Amino acid sequence: MSIVTVQLGQCGNQIGHEVFSALCSDIRGTHGLCSRKENESYRDACRERFFCEQESAVPVARAVLVDMEPKVISQTLSTAASSGHWKYSSHSHFCQKQGSGNNWANGYSVHGPRHKEAIMDLVRKEAEKCERLGGFFTIMSVAGGTGSGLGAFVTQCLRDAFPTSFLLNHVVWPYGTGEVIVQNYNSVLTLSHLYHSADALLVHQNDVVHKICAQLMNIKQISFRDVNRVIAHQLGSVFQPAHTAGGGSGYSRNPLGDLMESLVPHPEFRMLGLRNIPQMPESSLPYSTFSWPGLLKHLRQMLIANAHMEEGIDWQVRPPQPGSSIPSTNKPLHFNTSIANLVILRGKDVHGVDLGRFQDPSLYTSWLNPQDAFSAWQTPRAFNKYEKSAALVSNSQFLLQPLDNIVGKAWNMFASKAYLHQYTKFGIQEEDFLDCFTTLEQVISSYTNL
Amino acid sequence: AVSLPFAVGQCGNQVGCRFWDLALREHAAVNKKGIYDEALSSFFRNVDTRSGDNGPDIYKGKICSLKARALLIDMEEGVVNEILQGPLRDVFDSKQLITDVSGSGNNWAVGHKKYGCQYRESIVEKLRKTAEHCDCLQCFFIIHSMGGGTGSGLGTFVLNLLEEEFPEVYRFVTSVYPSGEDDVITSPYNSVLAMKELNEHADCVLPIENESLFEIVNKIHQMINSGKLGSTVKQNSLVTSSAGSAKTLQEKPFDAMNNIVANLLLNLTSSARFEGSLNMDLNEISMNLVPFPRLHYLVSSLTPLYTLADVNVPSRKLDQMFSDAFSRDHQLIQADPKHSLYLACALLVRGNVQVSDLRRNIERLKPSLHFVSWNQEGWKTGLCSVPPVGHSHSLLALANNTCVKPTFIELKDRFMKLYKKKAHLHHYLQVDGMEQTCFSEAVSSLSDLIEEYSELDATKGAPRIYPSRLKIAV
Helix, strand or coil, X not given: CEEEEEEEHHHHHHHHHHHHHHHXXXXXXXXXXXXXXXXXXXXXXXXXXXXXXXXXXCCEEXXXXXXXXXXXXXXXXXXXXXXXXXXXXXXXXXXXXXXXXXXXXXXXXXXXXHHHHHHHHHHHHHHHCCCCEEEEEEEEECCCCHHHHHHHHHHHHHHHHXXXXXXXXXXXXXXXXXXXXXXXXXXXXXXXXXXXXXCEEEEEEXXXXXXXHHHHCCCCCCCHHHHHHHHHHHHHHHHCCCECCCCCCCCCCCHHHHHHHHHCCCCCCCEEEEEEECCCCHHHHHHCCCCHHHHHHHHHHHHHCXXXXXXXXXXXXXXXXXXXXXXXXXXXXXXXXXXXXXXXXEXXXXXXXXXXXXXXXXXXXXXXXXXXXXXXXXXCCCECCECEXXXXXXEEHHHHHHHHHHHHHHHHHHHCCCCHHHHHCCCCCHHHHHHHHXXXXXXXXXXXXX | CEEEEEEEHHXXXXXXHHHHHHHHHHHHHHCCCCECCHHHHCCEEEECCCCCCCCCECCCCECCEEEECCEEEECCCHHXXXXXXXXXXXXXXXHHEEECXXXXXXXXXXXXXXXXXXXXXXXXXXXXXXXXXXXXXXXXXXXXXXXXXXXXXXXXXXXXXXXXXXXXXXXXXXXXXXXXXXXXCCHHHHHHHHHHHHHHHCCEEEEXXXXXXXXXXXXXXXXXXXXXXXXXXXXXXXXXXXXXXXXCCCCCCHHHHHHHHHHHHHHHHHHXXXXXXXXXXXXXXHHHHCCCCCCCECEEEEECHHHHCCEEXXXXXXXXXXXXXXCHHHECCCCCHHHCEEEEEEEEEEXXXXXXXXXXXXXXXXXXXXXXXXXXXXXXXXXXXXXXXXXXXXXXXXXXXXXXXXXXXXXXXXXHHHHHCCCCHHHHHCCCCCCHHHHHHHHHHHHHHHHHHXXXXXHCCCCCCCCXXXXXXX
């Protein structure tokens, strides 16, 4: 099954490019560490999922690029083509000239309706090229105007036009300081709208990825490119082919569907966080060896303690003891309760790895069986030169605090009415803001009371 | 997306002239192949002049003849004629000029009411023609001074006109404010009358004070002459006076000062023209820096200073550049943002600077700055990959800060000194369409603006009672 990626705005297009780059480089690599047959199977599955090979010397990404100004798309297309290993279709992009001015209302209420037809036309064409459409993957930032506003509009259009397809939104949350002043408004407006249209939101936070770059990747002068590459690696570790538990011998043919089924049992809870282990500079890889028990021990503690990387984990945090009848309100404050988790193992000796500790009932809310709450996928094919790597996609309280922060700051600004005239001028009124705040407070409340 | 500058009056045109010169140089340095590209199209048309000046526009391919997208307006011919006889003569054609001979006599009313009325149709017509050639018009720039008659009066008339004819296009105004010792006695009248128009019709105003420009030029001179940094002055340096000597400046070095303003505009639009990892367009500047419609006056600072002159100075530490942006020495107006309240701040960096450099410096500088309560992390940032010509990096900071209040209070005081005595009032009132109410409304508008800033200073923007967040029934 194929996935159509929709790249929205500067962030969406820059990350999208890194994702396809990473996927392509991974399948071209010779570090698969598995049998030739397995490798070929993996490669074919990846190609079917993300690339189209009709009448072209190099694989063509199944993607639609959208932006309201031309520079980024232009750069993205040419950089991809110059790689010589893959490219974007020359007919799959849509751009305008004037940008969205970081104004969500401009993206959503003006550009959206104005360009709906042209954009959806491109999406339909791309979807038609797929023998079997597995769903849509959109990439956007929530801070700006295009990715956020136009992105929210396009997501709604995708939902309306493809009501039975899976729709996963990858959203990037901006640095707490220093990107866009109205970023909290734009975030609140975007997230609340996406919550009503998407199946799930997969979140990356710039602050977190930045720390990974600084502490794990040892990059001194961190650029957005570095940040995007880490994000691409993490996304690749989820979306490259893997075998699901009951899936027979072949690679999963419905990755988005499997993801949703594993992780989104209830429509009120759609926010997914992503963790990856290990992460290190490529130059260090040949000198490192890992054991699965070691990796999984760290990954589990990262889940429980809500740590973003394998360094600086708080090992003091423990799940509440089973058997003791502690009411949920007494749970240790720092403990991260999960609704559902998915672990994906890639590389050497994956078979027979013991994942029992991830099924510990104390990790989860009480309303699902631990067997249903936890899923595992695996492949002996190593990913991106890591001899062993594990990814965790989690529907848990990971994003509760950051979301609460964003809503709090946005509310604070809303109370002073600052910048509201910029939104009302394009048709987003105070009541619209209030509706969005209500939606998100509901989400926060739901996750808090797990 | 196109930005369309209007140079109005003597000061405006002198700055404009420097601006076009620098813009051409910047694009020439970046555009090695001579291909007319997206970046060039924001300021220039590419005209096929093989069969004469009225040839068609060429949208792609090799550069034939670059024509500036601009309107040059002056009610005296001196400055505009100089431009048309100088090295930029091929960049403009007569269809872009609106001139008269007698000038405005340093009288806002003459500029605004008399010439406004007289030249309205001509301006609209030329404006439409110019706009027709623009694929996507995003922003107008008005470059003028506030103290005289043409720039101030006719300039603000044009501002009004732009809002009427093209309400969706952003209006940025670069205004040179008169100093206390300005030669023109009636400059306070002209400035306050113009301020009302800026309050009501501009999206963003970048106030500039000559004193600041003068000090910056002096500093650059000190840097060159000190010999400490091992700097050398390049040929055709902006700092050399017409006599060719860079050592002392006998008179006010207007050329060098105008260059600074020209650089401001160049840097402001750099991220819209050139690529980078975090683009910052002009409509984003307006969106992020203007929390309330009338509070749209932005304090600008440029660093490093030597990028404003053709001086080869070895690069100083990157972090120093950020510190300098918050030093009064680098501001284009005399104000004290560090001891006032920030409503919002934008940093536009050019060159080899990455997001970690930005973050590190914001974290470092934040504690010494006071931000309004609802915008504690109020930073808008942009990263443009292309540095200014011959340098590795530069930074433009734009601050919406209550420190502009003293400047406006002083202006109001100077106005009141004259107005109380009704000095020179008759020169204004004898102009058709000009009444005493124009004066009282203008000073009232200025007073209201000052009051808005005072309110923010007093409360730091915090509401008396913080409304608590919405509660959800569990």
